[in-house]
Amino acid sequence: xxxxxxxxxxxxxxxxxFLTINCTYTATGYPSLFWYVQYPGEGxxxxxxxxxxxxxxxxxxxxxxxxxxxxxxxxxxxxxxVSDSAVYFCALRQTQGGSEKLVFGKxxxxxxxx
Amino acid sequence: GAVVSQHPSWVxxxxxxxxxxxxxxxxxxxxxxxxxxxxxxxxxxxMATSNEGSKATYEQGVEKDKFxxxxxxxxxxxxxxxxxxxxxxxxxxxxAKAGGAETQYFGPGTRLLVL
Numbered sequence: 001x002x003x004x005x006x007x008x009x010x011x012x013x014x015x016x017x018f019l020t021i022n023c024t025y026t027a028t029g030y031p032s033l034f035w036y037v038q039y040p041g042e043g044x045x046x047x048x049x050x051x052x053x054x055x056x057x058x059x060x061x062x063x064x065x066x067x068x069x070x071x072x073x074x075x076x077x078x079x080x081x082v083s084d085s086a087v088y089f090c091a092l093r094q095t096q097g098g099s100e101k102l103v104f105g106k107x108x109x110x111x112x113x114x
Numbered sequence: 115g116a117v118v119s120q121h122p123s124w125v126x127x128x129x130x131x132x133x134x135x136x137x138x139x140x141x142x143x144x145x146x147x148x149x150x151x152x153x154x155x156x157x158x159x160x161m162a163t164s165n166e167g168s169k170a171t172y173e174q175g176v177e178k179d180k181f182x183x184x185x186x187x188x189x190x191x192x193x194x195x196x197x198x199x200x201x202x203x204x205x206x207x208x209x210a211k212a213g214g215a216e217t218q219y220f221g222p223g224t225r226l227l228v229l
Contacts, residue, residue: 032216043118043120043207043223044158046217101173102160104157104159
């Protein structure tokens with residue numbers, strides 16, 4: 001079945017450092033791809049998405065490009081802040097017969113130190 | 115943005131008892147709600163999908179008699195863990211989606227500990 005693999009954490013960076021969290025997927029067809037973020041004590045929030053190959057999703061300085069040739073959707077940010085500390089989940093949306101399902105990676109915990 | 119709440123945020127119960135978890139969409143009508151389970155250091159696993167007014171669709175391997183889901187209104191879905199056992203201890207998360215919308219909005223989760 002469809003699956004998502006993302007780099008294991010935890011990731012610890014200093015403020016203003018460059019961030020990359022790798023995400024690759026296995027799927028039949030061309031699913032929509034998502035990054036969700038979970039801040040401490042809160043529910044998952046959609047960070048960005050891309051629905052087709054070569055689309056770039058962006059939000060709050062984060063970017064990810066849907067790469068069909070490498071089946072990847074890596075998350076990047078040029079300069080992280082302490083407030084970016086959270087758990088990040090990569091996910092794909094699988095649709096079949098009118099129903100939909102989100103398939104998640106295991107999550108990557110990011111800690112940004114001042 | 116759309117807000118989804120869960121209640122309780124955490125619960126401790128004795129083995130053999132039943133526990134009910136509520137999921138509410140606070141500012142939109144959720145035609146579809148999803149229930150997930152998350153084990154430590156694991157990804158969220160979809161347990162079931164429920165559409166308002168109809169029976170839930172369970173994922174393979176999820177016992178429908180064990181995890182009872184009710185989606186009686188457009189703003190409320192409940193998950194009841196019946197005759198809970200220690201292996202049911204986990205983090206349960208719901209999400210909700212309005213009809214025709216693409217985005218699921220997630221609740222903050224409920225941590226269940228069965229002693």
